[in-house]
Amino acid sequence: MGGNLQAEPGGIASFSISVRNTGNTVAQHKLTCASGHGWPVELGPSQSSTIDFEPLDILEFLPMQVRLRIPPVTNGSPPAGEVDMITCTVTSSNDPTFSHSEYANVTVSELKVFSTELFDLQGNPVGPEASALPITVETGETVNVSMSITNIGNIEIPLSVKLQSANTDWGMYLVYDGVIEYDRVTFNLLPGHSTTVQVTAIIPLSTFDGSQNAFSLTTRLDEVGTNQFITNGTNFLVGKLLGLSLESSGEKVQATVGAWSQYSLWLNNTGNGALNLNWSTAEPPPGWQFGIDSAPKSIDKLVSSEVSFGVIAPNLAAVGDIEQSIRVRVIGTYYNDSVEVFIDLELTVVPTLHFGLELAPETSVHDLPRETQGQIVVIINNLGNSPGGGNLSAIIVDGEGVEDPEWSLQYEHSFDELQPGEEISVIISVTPTADAGSGLRTVEITILGQADEGVIVTTSEVLSLGVTAESSTTAFDLSSIVSTEVFFSIVVLIPIILFVVVRRMRSSAKIYDDEGESLVAPGVHTSQENISERRAAALMEDVEKEDDVISGDISQFEIQAALVQSIGDLPPPGPAPLPTGLPPAGLPPVVLPPAVMPPAAAFSSSPATTAQDITVNIDDNAAQGGVIGSEQSSSEPMPEAGQQNVAIAGMPPVPPTGLPPGWSLEQWRHYGAEWLQRHSGK
Incomplete structure (x- = not known):
């Protein structure tokens, strides 16, 4: 044998070997072939590396085909130029001492071949160009898609990738190894290695929903005299793509009695828009409880989220599988569009x-x-x-x-x-x-x-x-009702609070330093001279000792005066009428001042009088219970000059000649003291 035997990885190298009977009798022979690399060897019509020849007459021969299968390339092996030696041995069934061997070398040929795959935004293959799914994008968005190239041959090869797009108004370019190229990139790729070329697209703001832009990537073996290339491509589609998937581990949910069992689910947003989520589960069987723990209410685009599903088996539930499955459903909405997914979970009750x-x-x-x-x-x-x-x-x-x-x-x-x-x-x-x-x-x-x-x-x-x-046997057992700390807090705080309250009450109490103030009813309007007169009258300072006469008889007039004084201090039945007008400057009056000031001439024309001889006439009906004095209205008859008079409590003494011309009793009550003060010096 010999010759230049070659084969590509994954191919077959074949040759023939003939066996001839050179003896002097009929003989039967056996052929066995083996590869130095242990690669498969097949003989004749069989797939075995050993075969028995038919008996051969003297000088008769029989050819036999030998086939060596070169394994396909795996990570660049077997490399180009690899040599495998095949050894074929012939033995005789009649003569055990007979053995003859032949050798053949097979060289692995070069294999220049590559593969490509285009992926969408989520990393999913889009498939061949003719049936590729569109890639949904949004206006104003910048997106990146990638294409992988793999050298599946057994030798380093030069490659180039060219980008073409239908709409040149879109900004699109290639990125390889961090370098931006606008239409074409070139590189060498070792056997068994892969690389990635990125396509970046900038979707203009002026595009509208439904717009498309087809693009293609042509990968070519960059050698003279070759025309080996692969084209990948798809469309960019402007619009919203809603996509959801709900996955589980595939195992059954293990439910326990009396406690929540947790089971993980994975929700994936495969679209290009954020979604609002609405979760629901099927109606549980009687006694069962289902729930979703902290289910997300929304999910962003291209995001995955783990969700915990909980279940409680009813009391005394038997161990084993449950026939009824549980459906978990989620609906994702984007404005008026929605997408729905669900998953059916199998249940089993574990020993509990x-x-x-x-x-x-x-x-x-x-x-x-x-x-x-x-x-x-x-x-x-x-x-x-x-x-x-x-x-x-x-x-x-x-x-x-x-x-x-x-x-x-x-x-x-x-x-x-x-x-x-x-x-x-x-x-x-x-x-x-x-x-x-x-x-x-x-x-x-x-x-x-x-x-x-x-x-x-x-x-x-x-x-x-x-x-x-x-x-408690005691009258009040506060310590048994509250804690020790609260009890001692109450015991300490109550005396402190009482002490503070007493101090504030004492500090706010009014003390009269002027002895004259105690001679005037609170709130009664009077002058300082009137106060002095009241003090003198109370102390009887003006009574002269030699003229002091005490009489044992009480006149009718004195009885009437005493009645008027006692009745005048009593409040009238019902609410007291309020006078109209503003009070004069000075001490505040008991009631509001009259609306009309007395005549100005009255303050200067009346003759001077003294406080001792100023009284008010008392009518006979006062003794019968009539109320006059401070409660007398302005329409009642005024005392006239020359009458025997007495003072009315709460009002300045009226002159012996009666009220000044034009004055009312109400005006005299509020401004009489001022009139008396002005006329006392005349």
């Missing part, structure tokens, strides 16, 4: 130990006498689907959650195994000590299940109830 706690009716723990036991009767139910026991613990705490040492609890701390649906009762004895407060306390009962390996214990169940001791 779950206990329930409840109080028996005979529980009695309110108003307990001190140092006397009360009973809490707890019913423990196995609500799971697997047998198991558990441990019980209980503490008693106050309103702040702190354990109260003045109460004692006695109970069995563990219980035996319970079958599904079985229940037992546990008694907890509660005893308040002699120092226990009568406020509300809380007993917290906790149970922790224990089961065989492989059984899920869902929760440690907790039950709380209130207990109280009998009312």
Whole structure:
């Protein structure tokens, strides 16, 4: 054998070998061929590397084809120029000592071939140019798509990529190895290696929805005399592309009794617009609970989000698969457009130990006498689907959650195994000590299940109830109602508050330093001279000792004057009428001043008088209960000069000649003191 045998990777190199019987008798021979690289060798019509010849007569020969299969290129191997030696050996069935070998060399030829693939914005292949899906873009957006090129031959090759677009108004260019080229890039690619060329497109703001721009990328083997190329391309479509996908791990949701089981879902926005989301699940079977934990209300474009789906199996649910699947649905909306996806989840119930706690009716723990036991009767139910026991613990705490040492609890701390649906009762004895407060306390009962390996214990169940001791024997046991800190705060703060209130009351009290002020009713308008006159009258300073005469008889006039004085200070029935007009400057009046000022001439024309002889005439009807004086209206008759007069309380004394001309009684009440002061010096 010999010759120049060559084959490309993935091809076949073949040759023939002939066996001739040169002996003197009929003989049968066997042919075996092997590759130095261990590549497959096939002989004759079979695919085996060993074959038995038919018996050959003397000098008879028989040819046999030998085929060597060159493996395809994997990561550039076998490389071009690789040589494989084939060894073929002939043996005789008649003569074990006979053996003859032949050799042949096969050289691996060059294989210059490459592949390309164009991807969209999400990294999904768009397919061949003739059937490629459009790539949806938005106005004013800058997008990047990529094309990968792989050298699937066994030798380094030069390549070029050329960009062409139908609408040259769009800004489009190529980026390779960080360098921008507007229409063509060139590079060399080693065997088994890949590279990426990026296409950047700037969508003008002037484009409108529905506009398209077709583009193509032509990858060519850049050698003279070759015409090997691949063209990829698609359309840019201006508009909104809404896309959602909802995926899971594919496994069944494992549900437990009495506790939430979490199952992860993945939501992917495959479109180019942000979506508002609306989640829903199918109606659960009776006793089941479904829910989606913190389901996102929106998702941005080209974003993936993990969502947790929760499920609780009903009490005493049997272990095993559930026939009914659960559908989780999500609808994404963009303005008036929407897209909907859903996924059906299969359920299976796993072995679970779950206990329930409840109080028996005979529980009695309110108003307990001190140092006397009360009973809490707890019913423990196995609500799971697997047998198991558990441990019980209980503490008693106050309103702040702190354990109260003045109460004692006695109970069995563990219980035996319970079958599904079985229940037992546990008694907890509660005893308040002699120092226990009568406020509300809380007993917290906790149970922790224990089961065989492989059984899920869902929760440690907790039950709380209130207990109280009998009312305190003292009149008021504040310390038993509130905490120690609050009790001492009340004890300290109340005296401080009382002290501050008393100090403020004392500081706001009015003290009269002028003895004259105490002789005038509060709020009564009068002058300083009138105050002095009242003081003198009260102290009887003007009474001369030698003329002081005491009479034992009381006249009718004195009786009437006394009645007027006493009646004048009493309030009238019903609300007092308010006078009109503004008060004069000076001390404020008891009521509003009259609307009209007295005549100006009155302040200068009347003769001078003194306070001692100024009185007001008292009519006989005063003794019969009539009210005059401060409550007398301006229409009542005025006293005339020369009459025997008495003073009316709350009003300046009227002159003996009567009121000045043009004055009313109401005007005199407010401005009479000023008139008297002006005329006293004349």
